[in-house]
Amino acid sequence: MSNLSVEFDTQEGIVKAVDDVSVSLNRGEVLAIVGESGSGKSVTSQAIIGTLPIPPGQITGGQIYFDGQNLLELAPAKRRAIAGARIAMISQDAQSALDSRFTVGYQIGEMFRHHRGWSWKKSRAAAVDLLDKVRIPNAASRVNDYPHQFSGGMQQRAVIAAAISLEPDLLIADEPTTALDVTVQAEVMRLLQDLKTELGLSMILVTHDLAQAYETADRVSVMYAGRIVEHGDRDQIFGSPAHPYTRGLFAATPRMDQGDAELMVIPGTTPNLAALPQGCAFAPRCSNRQDSCVRERPQAVTIAEGHTSACLFASDVHAFGSPFPKGALDSERVGERHDHGT
Amino acid sequence: MTWYLLSRAQQSVLVILAAFVLVFVIGSVIGDPVDLMLPPEASDAVRDQLRRSLGFDQPLHIQFLNFIIRVANGFGESIWQSTPALPLVLSRLPATLYLAGCALLIAVPASLALGGWAALRPSSMADRVINIFSLGGVSIVDFWLGLMLVLIFSVQLGWLPTGGYGGGSVAYIILPAVTMAYRSIGRLAQFTRSALLDEYAKPYVMTLRAKGMSERRIFLHTIKNAAIPIVTLSGDEMASLINGAIVVESVFSWPGIGSLLLQAIGQRDLFLIEAAVFVMTVIIILVNLLIDITYAYLDPKVRL
Amino acid sequence: MAATEGALPKALTFGASLRIYGKALWQDKIALLALIWLLLIMIATIGVDYLAPFSPTDQSLRMRLSAPMTPSPTSALPHILGTDALGRDLLSRIILAGQLSLAVGFSGVIVSGLVGVCLGLLAGYYGDRTDVIIMRAVDLQIGFPFLMLAIFILYALGPGFWNVVLVLAIVRWPVYARVTRGMTMSLREQQFIESAKVIGCGGGRIMFRHILPNLASPILVLATLEIARLILAESALSFLGLGVQPPGTSWGRMIADGRQYIGTAWWLVVAPGFFIFLTALSANLLATWARAVTDPVHRWRVLAGARAGTKRQTRTTRHER
Numbered sequence: 001m002s003n004l005s006v007e008f009d010t011q012e013g014i015v016k017a018v019d020d021v022s023v024s025l026n027r028g029e030v031l032a033i034v035g036e037s038g039s040g041k042s043v044t045s046q047a048i049i050g051t052l053p054i055p056p057g058q059i060t061g062g063q064i065y066f067d068g069q070n071l072l073e074l075a076p077a078k079r080r081a082i083a084g085a086r087i088a089m090i091s092q093d094a095q096s097a098l099d100s101r102f103t104v105g106y107q108i109g110e111m112f113r114h115h116r117g118w119s120w121k122k123s124r125a126a127a128v129d130l131l132d133k134v135r136i137p138n139a140a141s142r143v144n145d146y147p148h149q150f151s152g153g154m155q156q157r158a159v160i161a162a163a164i165s166l167e168p169d170l171l172i173a174d175e176p177t178t179a180l181d182v183t184v185q186a187e188v189m190r191l192l193q194d195l196k197t198e199l200g201l202s203m204i205l206v207t208h209d210l211a212q213a214y215e216t217a218d219r220v221s222v223m224y225a226g227r228i229v230e231h232g233d234r235d236q237i238f239g240s241p242a243h244p245y246t247r248g249l250f251a252a253t254p255r256m257d258q259g260d261a262e263l264m265v266i267p268g269t270t271p272n273l274a275a276l277p278q279g280c281a282f283a284p285r286c287s288n289r290q291d292s293c294v295r296e297r298p299q300a301v302t303i304a305e306g307h308t309s310a311c312l313f314a315s316d317v318h319a320f321g322s323p324f325p326k327g328a329l330d331s332e333r334v335g336e337r338h339d340h341g342t
Numbered sequence: 343m344t345w346y347l348l349s350r351a352q353q354s355v356l357v358i359l360a361a362f363v364l365v366f367v368i369g370s371v372i373g374d375p376v377d378l379m380l381p382p383e384a385s386d387a388v389r390d391q392l393r394r395s396l397g398f399d400q401p402l403h404i405q406f407l408n409f410i411i412r413v414a415n416g417f418g419e420s421i422w423q424s425t426p427a428l429p430l431v432l433s434r435l436p437a438t439l440y441l442a443g444c445a446l447l448i449a450v451p452a453s454l455a456l457g458g459w460a461a462l463r464p465s466s467m468a469d470r471v472i473n474i475f476s477l478g479g480v481s482i483v484d485f486w487l488g489l490m491l492v493l494i495f496s497v498q499l500g501w502l503p504t505g506g507y508g509g510g511s512v513a514y515i516i517l518p519a520v521t522m523a524y525r526s527i528g529r530l531a532q533f534t535r536s537a538l539l540d541e542y543a544k545p546y547v548m549t550l551r552a553k554g555m556s557e558r559r560i561f562l563h564t565i566k567n568a569a570i571p572i573v574t575l576s577g578d579e580m581a582s583l584i585n586g587a588i589v590v591e592s593v594f595s596w597p598g599i600g601s602l603l604l605q606a607i608g609q610r611d612l613f614l615i616e617a618a619v620f621v622m623t624v625i626i627i628l629v630n631l632l633i634d635i636t637y638a639y640l641d642p643k644v645r646l
Numbered sequence: 647m648a649a650t651e652g653a654l655p656k657a658l659t660f661g662a663s664l665r666i667y668g669k670a671l672w673q674d675k676i677a678l679l680a681l682i683w684l685l686l687i688m689i690a691t692i693g694v695d696y697l698a699p700f701s702p703t704d705q706s707l708r709m710r711l712s713a714p715m716t717p718s719p720t721s722a723l724p725h726i727l728g729t730d731a732l733g734r735d736l737l738s739r740i741i742l743a744g745q746l747s748l749a750v751g752f753s754g755v756i757v758s759g760l761v762g763v764c765l766g767l768l769a770g771y772y773g774d775r776t777d778v779i780i781m782r783a784v785d786l787q788i789g790f791p792f793l794m795l796a797i798f799i800l801y802a803l804g805p806g807f808w809n810v811v812l813v814l815a816i817v818r819w820p821v822y823a824r825v826t827r828g829m830t831m832s833l834r835e836q837q838f839i840e841s842a843k844v845i846g847c848g849g850g851r852i853m854f855r856h857i858l859p860n861l862a863s864p865i866l867v868l869a870t871l872e873i874a875r876l877i878l879a880e881s882a883l884s885f886l887g888l889g890v891q892p893p894g895t896s897w898g899r900m901i902a903d904g905r906q907y908i909g910t911a912w913w914l915v916v917a918p919g920f921f922i923f924l925t926a927l928s929a930n931l932l933a934t935w936a937r938a939v940t941d942p943v944h945r946w947r948v949l950a951g952a953r954a955g956t957k958r959q960t961r962t963t964r965h966e967r
Contacts, residue, residue: 051551084554091552096545101566114555162553360786365798373802474676474927477934481874481926483881486901486919493912585791589882604886607801619798626791 018043019226020062025219027169030196030203032217032234034210034249040226041206042092045172048204049089050079066170085115088163092175094155098147104131104158105143111165130161134191153184160191167199174206189216210249214238219306222246225281228300232307240320242309244286247320280312288313346638354631361623365616366409371402378612379421417617422609427617431599435621437507438598441591442583444519449526449583450576456527457534458565462557464539472531479528484586488521488593505594518594522586526579533575537568570637577633581626670939677935680928687925691744699723700735702742714913728913730904736913739900740921746807746896747922750880750889751873754814759869761815762822763861767853769823770830781827784820792817793882800888810889814876825868826861833857863940870933874926881922897922 018040025031033041046052048064050071064071066087071079083089091097098107108130109123118126124143131139134157147155156176163171173192177185193216196203205216213220213234220237222230222245230243241247280286283293292312300308369375376393393399397408412418416426423430460472495517496504508514541547541564550560591600599618606614671678690697700721714728714736727736769780787795796813803809833839834857842856881898883889890896895903897918904914 046548049552051548080554080556082554083552089549089552091545091549093545097549099546099550099563099567102563110555110559111553114553114559159549357786357790361790364790364795368798368802372799373804378802470676473934474931477930478923478927481878481923481930483878483885483898483901483919483922485882485885486915486922489901489905489908489915490919493908493915497909581791585793588793588797589885592886603797607797607886607888615798615801619794622794623790 021228023221025202027202028200030205030217032205032207032213032220033223034207034213034220035223036208039223041223042174045174045204045206049083049087049172084111085166086168087170088168089172090159090163090176092178094159097159098155100147103144103146108162108165111162115166130165134161152180153188156180156188164195164199170202172204225276230309236304236307242303243311244288245282350631350634354627357627358624361620365620366406369612369616370405375612379610418613420611420614422611427614431617431621434597434599434602437596438587438600441518441596441598442580442587444515445522445583446580448519448523449530449579453527453530453534456531458538460535461538476528476531479524484521484525485589485593487524488590491517491521507597518590518596522583522590526583530575530579534572537571538564541567574633574637577629580629584622584626667939674935677931680931683924683928687744690741691748694741694745700738702734702738705732705734727917730914736917740918743895743897743900746890746894747877747880750810751877753811754876755869755872757811757815758818759822762819763826763865766823766826767830770827771834771853784823787820797888800883805888805891807890810880810883814879818872829861830857833860867933867937870929874929877922877926
């Protein structure tokens with residue numbers, strides 16, 4: 001995917017929700033897109049699978065290549081044939097993602113029915129197998145339940161079952177655990193990881209949860225205000241982040257080894273996309289801000305092989321080294337997941 | 343579910359009781375029953391005699407008891423027809439229900455088609471035309487529309503009869519049913535459109551798109567979701583169709599309760615009027631109850 | 647969230663908002679035509695003595711039941727819409743009848759609106775028992791067939807202008823009560839109402855000075871719709887002989903009177919019905935437009951002069967941001 005830009009026509013004018021974003025992903029890899037709410041993570045994933053509401057959304061530039069084809073140039077019918085079958089998506093809120101008037105089994109089965117033209121009977125049987133695969137007990141009887149008869153975790157599993165039903169090549173998980181309880185979150189993430197290994201999926205994990213990104217991803221992109229501010233291998237990002245925003249995110253994450261120590265908070269709020277400053281979008285909140293940051297919009301610079309950062313002082317920031325004490329990353333999880341209340 | 347049905351049925355019974363009291367209050371308290379039954383030129387002696395013979399000179403609570411007894415005996419004797427009023431009204435009921443039912447059978451599919459069409463192409467030319475057409479439905483005087491249809495299809499073209507029951511044959515019911523259906527189409531089509539647009543805004547539609555489903559299949563989902571409010575409103579429409587039958591029936595000389603009510607008003611036949619009003623009210627309350635039961639059945643969340 | 651934004655519209659001076667709405671109206675030609683028609687009909691009915699082409703009461707046996715466009719022997723103007731059974735000019739009669747039709751519509755809306763809004767405010771603001779009692783009455787009445795109730799009450803009261811208004815008010819107040827109550831309840835919980843309470847505003851003051859202004863536009867939209875509805879209801883009642891009595895006349899009454907001539911003088915039925923239709927349609931169109939313009943979710947789209955927005959688009963935008 002290269003130079004993708006998406007704009008929205010809103011009350012406050014044209015908003016660049018995604019600005020010149022480029023990422024690439026190899027087969028079997030997991031890419032985590034990390035950022036606060038409103039940073040353009042979800043819009044990016046919607047653009048890939050083709051569910052952006054147009055209008056008011058508008059893809060104003062860029063290409064999305066999937067298996068050598070530019071998705072943005074495909075005819076709608078071909079695009080639909082890829083969506084679901086080869087690229088699948090799991091959305092944030094399973095409860096509203098499921099249609100409450102149809103049984104869970106129907107909603108999984110219609111994948112086979114629609115994409116493969118199977119009979120309803122055969123589709124339903126396949127749905128039972130899938131529910132089994134996502135570890136829903138008594139799959140054979142629960143297949144006829146309505147979504148509201150499922151718990152939140154089970155709903156998300158059902159959504160996952162539908163997503164993996166046709167063994168897609170790429171799975172986009174848009175904050176798959178935000179709406180779930182902490183304990184259930186872990187189970188769902190474990191399930192996703194297992195499925196990824198078993199089916200050989202590539203995965204884009206959209207999340208605001210750094211710990212989740214660390215555990216799951218091979219590579220990490222950090223988004224801020226519609227742009228990718230830092231990109232690199234997992235170990236590069238976590239080992240020695242080269243953008244002040246990434247550092248800020250780490251500092252704002254609760255850690256096991258710090259006990260009750262006070263959390264750092266990134267001052268300010270996410271910027272209004274309709275009125276971005278002329279210079280670096282993060283400058284107003286950056287603790288290392290220099291005069292030039294306000295004037296000049298930083299371009300991505302390469303710091304190491306595969307590690308880029310869009311900060312004028314990337315190498316200086318990079319030189320700070322690891323934000324975590326030695327061993328913290330390996331011995332413990334970066335921190336128990338806490339919902340920061342998005 | 344059972345609990346819901348019971349409480350709903352109890353509510354209906356309450357409304358029916360209220361209707362009962364209201365009929366008494368309007369007929370005997372707001373209006374002077376003797377004035378309502380006799381022509382204005384009747385002499386005072388005649389008035390007094392009627393007042394005494396029907397017990398309207400008694401205190402109100404006694405009158406109310408008399409009223410209950412009278413209702414139990416079929417709302418008293420119709421002055422005009424000299425038979426108990428209630429059976430007379432009930433004998434006209436099938437014709438009214440038949441007409442309202444046919445109107446609904448026209449209105450619902452037409453509204454679904456128009457509303458669905460408009461919702462799939464919001465802001466298009468078709469959407470605007472449908473919008474104005476359906477606003478026309480709630481802006482038109484139904485008896486005038488009926489007269490216009492008679493003028494065109496009966497007087498000018500001679501295709502359809504001007505009125506009457508015709509033993510319930512299709513030719514006779516087309517004009518009155520279409521006349522009544524148009525107003526319902528106006529309301530239902532607009533409602534269908536907005537209900538569908540609401541559904542299209544919900545996240546599950548995005549999931550369906552992400553699953554690569556065709557627009558046809560997505561429409562299947564949205565229409566099933568929108569069905570519940572639409573069914574509910576269709577029930578409301580049945581009620582307002584029965585309501586609207588009063589005027590339209592008289593335009594087409596359709597032998598239903600509506601035209602009976604009008605004749606009764608013309609004859610100053612108070613007891614017959616009371617019976618007609620009460621029966622129609624009860625029918626509408628029952629229709630509403632039926633709709634709520636259907637609603638409960640359709641919605642898997644309430645069904646539990 | 648949306649509710650908060652809706653409740654606290656950006657403060658605009660009266661002149662500025664008038665200019666914005668005027669511009670939006672100019673862009674929507676259909677709504678503009680509707681408004682022009684309503685204004686025309688109101689001006690014509692009020693000034694019937696000066697504006698009608700003929701005296702609406704002048705009879706002429708020689709000219710009775712003349713077809714539309716028949717030249718008049720006494721005037722340069724033809725009888726544009728023909729004449730009635732007494733040879734009176736139909737257009738002038740229609741304008742005269744419009745007086746009563748519109749008067750019933752407006753008075754009915756004012757009376758039922760006043761009652762309904764006040765009760766709705768009380769129910770929504772005080773809640774508890776006040777709410778239960780008022781809403782029970784509303785539910786009860788909405789369960790009744792409204793035309794039937796109106797016919798019966800009017801029969802008991804006897805016909806006449808004020809009785810018609812009274813009856814329409816009795817049957818229609820629950821509509822306002824319901825809408826007002828719902829919005830009052832959501833407003834009641836909001837910050838600025840809390841603040842008003844804290845600084846010691848009494849219930850009445852809060853209801854009428856703080857809540858009511860925020861409900862103004864939806865209630866006005868509802869009232870516009872109700873005017874159309876009441877004009878139709880009045881015509882039905884008059885058609886049944888329960889409304890306006892001779893020598894007064896209204897559009898519904900004219901249709902009823904013309905009915906017996908439908909075979910020979912169709913214009914007597916067609917013309918007044920068409921006036922009702924156009925007037926009610928205009929009110930409905932205007933109300934639909936006003937709803938789109940004043941709805942906080944929709945209005946920026948309409949006001950921006952963009953393609954008419956749909957809920958789908960607007961909602962997703964909000965979600966995305």
